[in-house]
Amino acid sequence: MLNVAIIGTGAISPAHIEGYLQFPEKCRIVALCDIYPDKARQKANHYHLDAEIYADYTDMLHRTDIDLVSVCTPPYTHAQIAIDFLNAGKHVLVEKPMASSLQECDAMIGAAGKNQKILSVISQNRFRNPVMKLKRVLETNLIGPIVHTQVDSLWWRGYSYYDLWWRGTWEKEGGGCTLNHAVHHIDMLLWMNGMPSEIVAVMGNAAHQNAEVEDISIAICHYPHGGLAQITSSVIHHGEEQQLVFQGKYARVSVPWKVIASKAKENGFPETDHELEARIQQTYAALPDIQYEGHTGQIDDVLQALEGKKDVLVDGHQGRQTLELITAIYQSASLGQAVPLPLRPDSPFYTREGILKNAKYFYTKEKSIDNFTVEEITTGGNYE
Incomplete structure (x- = not known):
């Protein structure tokens, strides 16, 4: 025991x-x-x-x-x-x-x-049936090489969210939505598609003037094979609609689950590849559910x-890799430059002190409360 x-x-x-x-x-x-x-x-x-x-x-x-x-x-x-x-x-x-x-x-x-x-x-979120099954489908390579990934980590938090004493500052929260919300989806992106070679990003604070940190960021990831990924991290999106869409050379799959496959007509325009769609769908449907989510x-x-x-x-190495990509987003958005990966210890954002010195500060946190009386929270969709 x-x-x-x-x-x-x-x-x-x-x-x-x-x-x-x-x-x-x-x-x-x-x-x-x-x-x-x-x-x-x-x-x-x-x-x-x-x-x-x-x-x-x-x-x-x-x-x-x-x-x-x-x-x-x-x-x-x-x-x-x-x-x-x-x-x-x-x-x-x-x-x-x-x-x-x-x-x-x-x-x-x-x-x-x-x-x-x-x-x-x-x-x-790795331990969700739709996510685990999508990972297994990608491993079959039925969709071909991944050429583009769309990551929508869209959440909504009210103005008072950042009133809690440790939120909304670079010192205590360590960042905004990119770090504390999109971390879920960035982890899934890296698990399924690996680490990109370069990041270009922007970020802003559009609706939370009681926080130093960002409430929205948009990042473009370059992969060595030429593919791209785009990551939108937000706490200003009503509905909290979250998805990862993988566009392969032959087909598109996603969570929530959806499959579309195209093949070219003689003139290059698309027509549905029903056979491939059926193969991918059958592969997905045959995968067993995990016992606990x-x-x-x-x-x-x-x-x-x-x-x-x-x-x-x-493990710790994978947890670090997720933070590495997030750190690169902050470095790019704060300094206005493309950031190559992996990050080296000489990165200005490698240490906590470096982040506090170099990160972009949006507003001053002016209110701090010890606790909320309501503890109910949302932790993301189940991707059905």
């Missing part, structure tokens, strides 16, 4: 708590920690947890009975908390984004390697890895 601790009991923590509770034969939650211990106590009571409550995570580091820690705190705290627990001999599952800089990511990966512990980064699916993945049954699907 694995003993689990959860650090940070804000809006995302129920996804972790409910996920662990799906596996009572494998794990139990023995500790909750929050700088507002009453929040942790409320969560323990709500879920009927026999868990010890802490206000300071460092008071937990000496406990030898804790095996796995979920880090659900604001992004700027992820690195230190994760490193401390890894050095204390615990496995770590950390919320997205992995950290607030690539330098911090490298330190986390180093700590995991030194202590031979698992470090996994939340990428719960979302955070629960990723928690199951980590638990299986701890049992020695598999490697984690999302």
Whole structure:
């Protein structure tokens, strides 16, 4: 039986708590920690947890009975908390984004390697049936080489969203919608199509004058083979319609699922390739569903890895790669230049200090509240 601790009991923590509770034969939650211990106590009571409550995570580091820690705190705290627990001999599952800089990511990966512990980064949308099936379809190469990808990470957040004390500043949130919302879709893009070789990006703040950070960005990714990808990251889009569309040489597939295949007439104009469409559709339909989706699916993945049954699907290196692409978007949009990948340690955005110095600041955060009374949040579509 694995003993689990959860650090940070804000809006995302129920996804972790409910996920662990799906596996009572494998794990139990023995500790909750929050700088507002009453929040942790409320969560323990709500879920009927026999868990010890802490206000300071460092008071937990000496406990030898804790095996796995979920880090659900604001992004700027992820690195230190994760490193401390890894050095204390615990496995770590950390919320997205992995950290607030690539330098911090490298330190986390180093700590995991030194202590031979698992470090996994939340990428719960990989664990959705439509997303997993799309990945498998792409692996068949039925659509041919990917020539263009459209990533629409479209969300909507009201003005008050950035009133929360840690949101809306480069220092504490680490960025805006590109980092904290589009991270889901950028992870999926990299998982399915790999890392581009160059980024050109712009960003703005159109509707949240109480935040330093962007509420919309648009990036163009160049791939070595000549293909392009475009990423729109936003918290100003009503309806939160989210999709990834992969245009291959022979066909187009996407989440939400849709397939279209074309072939050329004698004059080069398109006609439907019904045969290829049917093959792709049959391939998709024949793929089995995964047993658990979302955070629960990723928690199951980590638990299986701890049992020695598999490697984690999302390790620290993949979490770092996602932050690398996001960092390149910020560097390009802030400095007005094309940014080649991979980013080197001499990048002006490699360190947290470099980001704070060089990032584009839009407005001054003028309001700060400790907590919202409403904790209900949206975490993206299910891509059906």
